[in-house]
Amino acid sequence: MASPKIVRWGILATGGIAQTFTVDLLADPTTRGVTHIKHTVVAAASSSSQHRAQAFLKDVGAPGDAKAYGSYEEFVGDANIDIVYIATPHSHHYQNAMLCLEAGKHVLCEKAFTVNAAQARALADKAKAKKLFLMEAVWTRYFPLSIYVREQITSGRIGPVARVFADNSMALDPEVSFGDGKHRMVNPELAGGALLDLGIYSLTWVFQTLYHTQPESSRQPPRVVAALKSYGATGAADETTTIVLAFPRPDEAGGEAHAIATTSLRIATTPGGNADTAGIRIQGPGGEIQVFPPAFRPTRTRLLLKDGSVEEKDWPQPGPGAGSGWYNGFGGSRNAEGEGHGMFWEADEAATAVVEGRKEGRYEGLAESILIMEVMDEVRKQGNLTYPEKIETTQYPTQL
Template identity: 70%
Template sequence: MASPKTIRWGILATGAISVTFTKDLLVDPITRGVSNIKHTVVAAASSSSKIRAESFLRECDCDASAAAYGSYEELVRDPNIDIVYIATPHSHHYQNAMLALEAGKNILCEKAFTINAEQAKKLVAKAKEKNVLLMEAVWTRYFPLSVYVRETIQNGVIGPVSRVIADNSVPMDPTVNFADGKHRMVNPDLGGGALLDLGIYSLTWIFQTAYHTQEPGLRQPPEVLAAVKKYRGSAADETTTVLLNFPRPESAGGDIHAIATTSFSLAGPDSSIPPVRIQGTKGEIQVFGAAPRPSHTKLILADGTIEEKAWPQPGPGKGSNWFNGYLHWAHAEGEGQGMFWEADEAASAVLEGRKEGKYLGWEETITIMEVMDEIRRQGDLKYPDKIETTEYPTAL
């Protein structure tokens, strides 16, 4: 057996999701049955200080030889990095991704990919010019659970998809947690609001089942009708509800309806209710657990068949004394967050010379950004010019 190829990562920003991602990244890929790739972190950068980058590297148990930088500019100049993972607030993705692309780096960039579709198009054009990987880090798409759901649809098991209902609402108690308005969830300067942060997952489920499963030549962008409720009269949305109609030829089953909902201000969801339902003429698939990190599926067919599946998270396992999670959500000992599958895909893409994510390419990322633009237009959700601009460089 050929020895695994090592991909060298540079981590741009040291916030909460960078910690979660980096810990997942360093889990031995064998624990999820991957034997051809290894990941290593060779550098991290903080915009605030080199000391912050050093403490991040220690916290994530990175190799002692990893470089710590006190600026993103230094990180993207590091010739030892194969892929830069960008995890700043969405307001900064465009500027940070452009910085890394100009330096000729491959990129895995957190969601929401950019603030608007124009920024996404400019990044794609730059990635083409530089001939590098540019991939949106929608980790859920790379879960084996998601692969199973898409394959079940494509195998015709539930008949043509007719309707998808997807919710990603997280109770965040905004009046307590975001009282000063500075948190990135509500701060317009940081692209705050439920839609870009949480609603992207509702749209992800709708797109990956109603759009991505169609033949590329048949896929058409949806019509969009949105209701947007602002957070305390601010520029950020707290609850957004969207009705989508995906045109599809009659011969393939006709139009597909979808409802995407998102909120950060509602009470906690009931775990017995699936946040995602994909309904066809012969049956439906229900997805349980949080929409971004689902854990169970239930296939219910019109003929009475019911097939339930659990999709446990791999990792070093019980007894490893290893813990991961996001912010205060710690998982059971040895259980990963699930971000390693997207990292494996980014690494495979680089090794195979591919420039786009396998399950979420440029065209689809841009189409989803266009849908979010339209939702924001209908809901009068505007961000400051400095984060909507495609001017590079712009100081933020």
């Protein structure tokens, strides 16, 4: 058997998700059956100090010779980095991704990809011109669970999808958790609000089931009607947003299909952390596929067929396993011992693409990321939500 290709990652930013992603990245890929590639971390950068980057590398268990940088500009000059994972707030993705692409680095950039579609288009153009890989880090698309759901649809088990309900709502108490209004979840300067942070997952489920499952030649953008409730305390970030989408489709493929995508900072998909109500329901004439919360990291599906039969499946996250002393999770929530968070699958896809010379992700290419940004632009337009010009601009470089 050929030895695995080593892909060398640089981590740009050292916050919550950078930590979770990098711990997953460094888990042995054979624990999830991956033998053709291996990930290593060669550098990390913090915008605040080199010391912070050094502490991050130690916390995530990076190799001892990984380099710590105290500025993103210095970091992108490191010739050892093959691909950069960007984990800054969405307000900064455009400037940071442009910096990396200009420096000739492949890029995996956290969701939401950018603040608006114009920025996403500019990044896609730059990546194309420079012949570099670029992918939005919508990790959920790369879960085996998501692949299974899409296969149930394309193999016709529920017939042509006619309607999708998709919610991702978080039951936060924003005035308490983010009282000073500075946190990225509610701060307009950091493109705060439910839509870009959480609603992206509701739209992910709508698009990966209703749009991505169609042959590329028949995919068409949806019509969009939206209602957006502003978060009172900061005035310019959405607290709750509801989107109705109508997807044109050829009659022979089932005709027009509908979706409702919802998101909220304040209310829950299911209260009290219960996961017994499906947050995602994908319906066709032959049945329904249910996906249980959370929408971004689901581990359970149920298929209900017209004949009354039910197929339930659990999708536990692989990892080094119980007894390994290995832990990961996001923020304050830890997964069970040895259980991965699920971010390694998108990393495997990005690394495989780099090794193979592909320039886009398999399960969400740049055109689809741009289209979803266009939908979010339209939702914000209908809901009168704009962000400060310096984070909406495509002007590069812009000092943030």
